Amino acid sequence: MNSNNGLLSSGLGMVMRNKRYIFWFWLLNLTLAEFGTAAFRRSAHAILDHSLLSDKLMHSFDIGVIVDLLQRPEFGQTDSMTTPALYFGFLFFLFTAIFLPGVFAGYASTYRLPREDFFRACGRNLWRFIRIMIIAGIVMGVFAGILFNLNGVVVKKATESTNEVLPFELRMIGFTVIFLIMTTLRIWFDLAEADTVLNDQRAIRRSIGSAFQHTFRSLGRLLTTYVVSTLVAVALLLGGLLIWMKLVAPSSVTGAFVIAQITLLLLLIPRFWQRGIAVSYWQQRMLIPVAAMQPAEATPVVAPPVPVAPTPEPVPVVSGSPNPSEETH
């Protein structure tokens, strides 16, 4: 097993040992999205529920009916549907930021992290995470702005070519490069987050600095693992959509809901896997080694001469008394 496999498998192992985190984040994601889609649902109910036309939606994905619905004045402005969804989407992002320190702590723990420890880690690292997020946002925003603009310029230049496919190819190449660079930045800040939590680092600049060094020291190894996990996410999404289209009957609302939610639940795994990778890497490379305690030199104790005495009576075992060998701490 090479080192990449080591990171991938140990990261995945952490995710699997802490499946409950995936479930809870999915539940949070679903709950918030439910709120976010309430306005849409309410408007749709008012128009569709008593109309025979809506039956067309049950036999296929009839774009005409959907567009017709969306452009009905009584359905409301598109903004009134998308804005709540975006707000609740933003809330999910915030909650992720709040609970993530607990996830890091849980992944690093060799035992099931008690709830109070989870939330303690969240509370203790909240302000640190906000600071990291702000710095990450600035760095990633600047990079994204520059890279996307650069890509735009290149693609625009390519449109002057008589090769019709060239702009698309360049855009895709550009996106790939941007993805790799942004993933590198994500690795950097994932490591910084892991270090902050696991090292209980108050000075986040130290975590960021240390993470920066490690990111570029082990870039190939880390980037490969992150790319692999992202590809898994893409495969999960495409697979889910394919199953949805091929196996779920157009009229089956329950089937659509179940497949959609399973897909979304599974889609959470790759990102948590990446965090597991970050924790695993931290444990392997970034954990500040503590000097091992040397066992004390054994000093022979000279026992005083004991007078020979008669053999003592055996002590009766009392039921319920602690067994020293089973004592736990």
Added chain:
Amino acid sequence: MTRWKIVLLAVIVVCVAAFVSRKTVTAAPQAAAASKATETRSAPGGAVSIPDTTLAINSPTPMSQRIVHYEIDAKYNATKHTIDANEVLTYHNLTGQALDHFPFHLYQNAFQPNATWVHEAKRDGSRDTAYDHWDAKEYGSEEITSLEVVGQGDLTKNLQYISPDDGNKEDKTVVDLKLAKPIAPNAFVQFKVAFHEQMPETQARSGWKRDFLLGGQWFPKVGVFWHGAWNCHQYHATTEFFADFGVYDVKLTVPQNEVIGASGVEISDVNNPDGTKTVTYHGDDIHDFAWTVSPRYKVKEATYQSQMGPIKLRFLMQPAHWDQVERHEKITRDTLDHFEKWYGPYPYRTLTVVDPEPDSASEGMEYPTFITGGTSWFMPEGLHFPELVVEHEFGHQYWYGMVATNEFEDAWMDEGINSYTEVKVLDSILGKNTSMINLAGMTLGEREGQQLSYASVADRDAMAQNAYDYYSSNSYGGITYGKTASVLLTLEGIIGEDTMAKAMRTYFMKYRFTHPTKEDFMKTIEEVSGKDLRWYFNQAVYGSPVFDYEVSQVDSQPVNWYEEKKDKKEPKKGAKDDTVYQSYVSLHRKTDFVMPVEVEIRFDNGEKIREHWDGHSRWTRFSYQKKAKVVSAEIDPEHTIQLDRNDFNNSFVVEPNPKPTYKLSTYWLFITQWVSQAMAWWAV
């Protein structure tokens, strides 16, 4: 020729001229002009006439009344995108009156910053160029460098730009030529025009992009004398064209590496010593001539056997779209099949289908025997956009090409009627609900598409108005295309599908190679159907009232409700319910369009009742006493009314069915969750 014969001939000519002069005075109000009318049937150098050639049609005789004959010798500079040409226009004055001036379209002057076309396009935010980034080298221009009228000398100085539509003095899309002497009725006149043209970077399906050129509306073209006056409008952002039928002989000199396609039939292709080649085309019974060049076209040729003879099909494809050439050919053949079967024969010997340069604003355009399609290198089979564009543009060979309506004033008669036949043909070829999209479970039919485009602008404009007088380009599109198609589909429901098909065929066969008016069209439908349809046309064509009927209330209550109140026991499930219900179904005409409708009322015992409502009052109510409750009511149960702006309120189901909403919500929920996950993926 002996002397006495010459004297006799001179006497005859003088007598004929005097006779014609007198007739002209009677016919034309311009007495002074008419008195000077001269016969120019015989110009110096030989007799002048319009050729009666049939080289380009599968007919032994001309099919149109030929008024113009254009002979153009053009040289294209592919580096500068300029055209220098000499044009000889022979015009046959069949107006019945003397003509003392001739207006010409100079369409390429539309692509100047102060032109009306650009004003309108900028105002509406429409068309093809972001004008803030519009550079002078991308403008278009068209200049007549000299103009001679045979027998009257050089009249270049008599040219004067006019702007009959909006008075914009900066607009140079129409130039008027005042003659030295009027042209007598039935006489011929020849104009010898030299012109220079700077083609624009493509706008409105004309111009260059990279090394591609589409030469549309590229030569000085005379207006149409119609209904007693010259009809020669300025070029507007939402207008198309109008011209007389005739014969075209065009020589195009282009670089030898260019692949060329054009209207009409190719007569010759000769390489010149200077690295150019001259390709000559001839067109019969057409009213425009377009051409294209690109060094990168890949060409497929095929033959289609039409009712009148073989048609040479020529497909000029972009290299990246070559794998779609079969799709283009198939839809062309299928469309030809349908048009020939339903409306009448295609008489021309050629049809050139051009897949234009990507991103060139040249997609989807019609010229006689020459159309442009529109596709992309990525086009799954389930997206039928290439089929839709080719079908639509081919349809214009009938509605515009042969039935040559005035596109400036009655745009709905070409675009709209064509959109209607597009729905019919594509429904038949690709399926009613899948003619636009049939991909991965998603479906969209062409008729839905037309209705949607109309519904968003339903109350903006009437169909019967000048194309340049619409509220916006959106309104122009929605009304001209979408509403007309919806109006004619609804008309099918009124007179019957078969009758409508018969009427359309009659209209085509009667008015092909002419310039019919809207009244010609509507009268044809009334004659064929035997129905007075004025009530419908007045609202749908001449007016802008919106059609929106709704089932406003459905209610069933026990007749003896007071007894029910005393004894609140619900009947057991499955037990026979002997309760008599008083049911009401109320219909509401929400807007001003009045039309009789059918209503179907269903009861919970399986019974169905059909009612008829004339729609004259604002609302109506049907009431029933039955041992059954109303389950649903639906206006237009056969779904023949395409014109209704809101189809959702055409029916009411008492027991709500939330499943469609749940289904849509599931999609929206998925998208919301996925987006929020993606946001969290990158941000934290």
